[in-house]
Amino acid sequence: MSSDVLQITGPLTIDQASPLANSLLAAIEKNDSLDVDLGESESIDLAGVQVLLSATIAAEQRGVSLRYLRAERYRSLCEYSGFQPLGVTEP
Amino acid sequence: MSASDPMGTFREEVGELLDRLESALIRLEETLDDPELIDEAFRSLHTIKGSGGMLGLHELVSFTHTVEAAFALVRDGHEQISESLIELGLQAKDQIADIMASPELDDETRSEGDRILAQLRAVYPALESARPPHTGTSEATAGSPSIKPIGSADIGRADGDHAGTARGETTFRIQFAPKPRLFRVGANPILLLKELRELGETVIIGLMDRLPVLDELDPEACYLRWDILLTTEADENAVRDVFIFVEGEAEIFIEEIDSENLEESDIDYKRIGEILVSRGLVTPEEVQQAVNEKQYLGDVLVEKGLLTNEQIDAALQEQQYVRRRRETRQRAAAESQQSIKVDTEKLDALVNLVGEFVAEHATLSRISADLGDGRLTSVSERLEALIREVRDVAMDLHMVPVEMLFSTYRRLIRDLSRELGKEVHLELDGTDTEMDKNVIERLRDPMLHIIRNSLDHGIEQPEERVRAGKPREGTLRVAASYSGAHVLIRVSDDGAGINREAVWHKAVERGLLTGDEELEPHEIYDLICAPGFSTTETATNVSGRGVGLDVVRSSIEGLSGSIHIDSEEGSGTTINIRIPLTLAIVEGLLVRVSDQHYLVNLANVLECIDYSTVARHSSDRQLIEYRGSLLPFFDLGAYFSTDYRSTGDTSEKQLVVVSSDGRTVGLLVDEVYDTFQSVIKSLGRMYENVPGVSGAVILGDGRLALMLDVDRLTRTESTNSP
Incomplete structure (x- = not known):
């Protein structure tokens, strides 16, 4: 097992929710430590947030350490909509 | 207004x-x-x-x-x-x-x-x-996500102006659970949340208890749901309207859980079990069973698989939020019952009327004494007691803390110290000391001048301070405290202090001294308050031009106050201001000299002595032996020499012993009457500089009495003393 950095590009929105979920699931299954860089992603909606939140639950169940990096948009939308921005460790 | x-x-x-x-x-x-x-x-x-x-x-x-x-x-x-x-x-x-x-x-x-x-x-x-808002609508929590996100941790952070306003706020619990197809039909819950925020204060709790793990997730289905607490002036229909386009796409329960109009104003709100039941999450029986297990209710319900931690947490948040709203509301209600806002002009008018009342009563009292009618005297005395009470209440209404004055200097000191390139730390003390609002207003400019002086001439440049072994940052301390019927205000700095020699030379140069005098340090400092005196050749923008501490002193004396300066070269300067708590009504001792009446502020009077009984000192100076030491005294009639006809008969004369700022003198008068409360009237511009008097009062019989400026009189006498 290994650790990896997954670079997400493109929007984190409902149109891309399926490929996003697939990429995340594949990466979680391959690694025991995973950093997901969201910094290059330009937009996010609640469907995107939902995938990212769900990924943290999947990672936790599998004992995988999952962190979202450069995740300001994700964090901001989580907070605005009343969710804890799971997976964000940066202050 | x-x-x-x-x-x-x-x-x-x-x-x-x-x-x-x-x-x-x-x-x-x-x-x-x-x-x-x-x-x-x-x-x-x-x-x-x-x-x-x-x-x-x-x-x-x-x-x-x-x-x-x-x-x-x-x-x-x-x-x-x-x-x-x-x-x-x-x-x-x-x-x-x-x-x-x-x-x-x-x-x-x-x-x-x-x-x-x-x-x-x-x-x-x-x-x-940050978009400019629409005017005329509540903007309490509006804003784009990047400006004002409110997360689950934001519970109860009430905006002060929304909390407890009198426009009838209601708190709603909104349970919003979208159906899975919500995203697919193009609805965006974020916009709904934003609309709710625009209605008032919100606590938004996102729930993800239905969210599956990634392997089981349909990424285009909506699994998220929300519990929202909304406090708003809008009615339930307006809240429902927010959801009008998603009614078929979600389960929406809206319930009023708290209102300003609720008779039930118990701060405690509901217990957690009751909240969970009212949310339809558990039955009362299930709650009762869990309570019987004598463990924490939430833990039991979660353990039994009846509820999730999130649902318990949401109920707790609701409980805390409503409690806080109720506390704020009760506090606001209590405050509004305890205080009302009154226009200061109305207060001024009340205090003036009370003053007139006091003066009129003096007339009544005099008539009743002349008539010798016991019934009238009795009424007059009862009236006097009532008037005293009314006076005390009215004066109390007019008192405000000196914080009102002091706090305005923070900005001034900050800006001035920057302008002067100095580092100054301001310390305020005794800011809750209360004084008559009118006195505070009239202290504003003199205090401003003193503070500017301290910054400009007192506190040194940082480098200079370091060279002198002081901290770079100078300290300016402004403190207030009570002293009987007076307030002492002290402005002290840890600056360069006053160079007595420079003051001396300047005073000689200006013709204020001949050069032969031997003066005590405080007398030298007093010279700084002499008209036109200034030891700095170049005026700065800060202290102004041409206006010196003489103006400050006359302003303070115009308030029946006094000012004196202490300083130590190299260590700093302290300006002490003593000012009466109020100017509106003064209680004084009425005395007569020849056919003129004077009022001596009772706060300055130590005692009255029968002049025929005092032991004159053997020297030719006006001195008597008083409590083991020598007391200077002077004949008030001679002091105000105009039209003074001394009777030469001293057997009836009285010596009024007065004190101000630690200086004690005797005032020789022809007769001492009773104490007298009165409103002090200004003497007008023509007479405002007459030394020894600070105002006038109207007596009960319509005649005029002059208010003695005891501070000036004691100062004059001590300067003339050996």
């Missing part, structure tokens, strides 16, 4: 809010990261914006909105507080004051506003997305 003049009321309110804003910013500059001060600044701006919106002041609202948004960013932890924000906040305060002074903005004011906003945006780029 009245309820029919909303603009006038608003101006007054904005004035107070701007003072509060400035005070918070100046204190913030010292602490840099005090959340309460940041919140105070935010709330002041927020209230100005909200009230301005209701009056349709678009320029004001638009400007204040962006400034407020900057403080919101800091308050919500998205940005750090910075010195730039404080500086721009202060500039914004001045700008708002300018807008209020003239709502029709000229080009200069408008471009100044643009400059401030541009600089704010440069410091906090996130402000670019």
Whole structure:
């Protein structure tokens, strides 16, 4: 097992929710430590947030350490909509 | 000012809010990261914006909105507080004051506003997305996500101006559970949340108990749901309207859980079990069974698989939120019952009337004494007791803490010390000391001058201080305390102190001294208050030109106060001001000299002695032996020599022993009457500089008595003493 950095590009929105979920699931299954860089992603909606939140639950169940990096948009939308921005460790 | 003049009321309110804003910013500059001060600044701006919106002041609202948004960013932890924000906040305060002074903005004011906003945006780029709000609507929690996210941790962070307002707020619990197809039909819950925020204060709790793990997730289905607490002035229909386009796509339960109009005002609100039942999550029986297990209710229900931790947490948040709302409301109600706002002009009128009342009663008292009718005397005495009570209540109404005066100096000191390149720390003490509001108003300018002097001439440049072994930063301390019927105000600095030799030479040069005198240090310092005296050759912008401490002294004496200076060269200077608590009514001892009456402030009178019994000192000076030492005295008639006809018969004369600032003298008078309360009238410009008198009072029989300026009299006599 290994650790990896997954670079997400493109929007984190409902149109891309399926490929996003697939990429995340594949990466979680391959690694025991995973950093997901969201910094290059330009937009996010609640469907995107939902995938990212769900990924943290999947990672936790599998004992995988999952962190979202450069995740300001994700964090901001989580907070605005009343969710804890799971997976964000940066202050 | 009245309820029919909303603009006038608003101006007054904005004035107070701007003072509060400035005070918070100046204190913030010292602490840099005090959340309460940041919140105070935010709330002041927020209230100005909200009230301005209701009056349709678009320029004001638009400007204040962006400034407020900057403080919101800091308050919500998205940005750090910075010195730039404080500086721009202060500039914004001045700008708002300018807008209020003239709502029709000229080009200069408008471009100044643009400059401030541009600089704010440069410091906090996130402000670019801070849209100006629509005026006339509640903006309590509006804003884009980047400006004011409210997360689950935001519970109960009530905006002060929303909490407890009198417009009938209701708190709703909204349970919003979208069906899985919600995203697919193009609905965006974020917009719904935003609309709810625009209705009032919200606590938004996102629930993800239905969210599956990634492998089982349909990425296009909606699994998220929300519990929302909304406190709003809107009614339930308006809340329902928010969801009008998603009614078929979600389960929506809206319930009123708290209202200002509820008779039940118990702060405790519901127990957790009751909240869970009212949410339809468990039955009363299940709660009862869980309670019987004598463990924490939430743990039991989660353990039994009846509820999730999230659902328990949401119920707890509701309980805390409603409790806090109720507490705030009760506090506001209590405050509104305990205090009302009264126009100061009305208060002034009341105090003046009470003063007239007191003076009129003196006439009644005199007539009743002349008539010798026991019944009239009895009524007069009862009336006197009542008048004293009314006087005390009226005076109390007129008292305000000196904080009102002192806090205005923070900004001045900050700006002046920068202008002068000095580092100055301000310490305030005794700010809750109360004085007559009119006295405080009249102290404003003299105090300002003293503080400017301390900054300009007292506290040295940082490098100079370091060379002298002092900390770079100078300290200016302004303190107030009670002393009987007086307040002592002390302005002290740890600056260079006063060079007595320089003062001496300057006084000789100015012809104030011949050069042969031997003066005590305090007498030398007193010279600084002599007209036209100044030891610095070049006037600065700070202390002004041509106006010296003589003006300050005459202002203070005009308030029946006194001023004296202590200083130690190299260590600092202290200016002591002693001022009566009130000017409106003075209790004095009425005396007669020849056919003229005088009133001596009772606070200065130590005792009255029968002159025939005192032992004159053998020297030819006017001295008597008094309590083991020599006391100077003088004949008031000779002092006010106009038309004085001494009877030569001293057997009836009285010696009134008075004291001021530690100086004691005797005043020889022909007769001492009773104590007398009166309103002091100004002498008018023609007589205001007559030494030894500070005002006039009207006696019961309509004649005039002069109020003695005891401070000046004791000073004169001690200067003439050996």
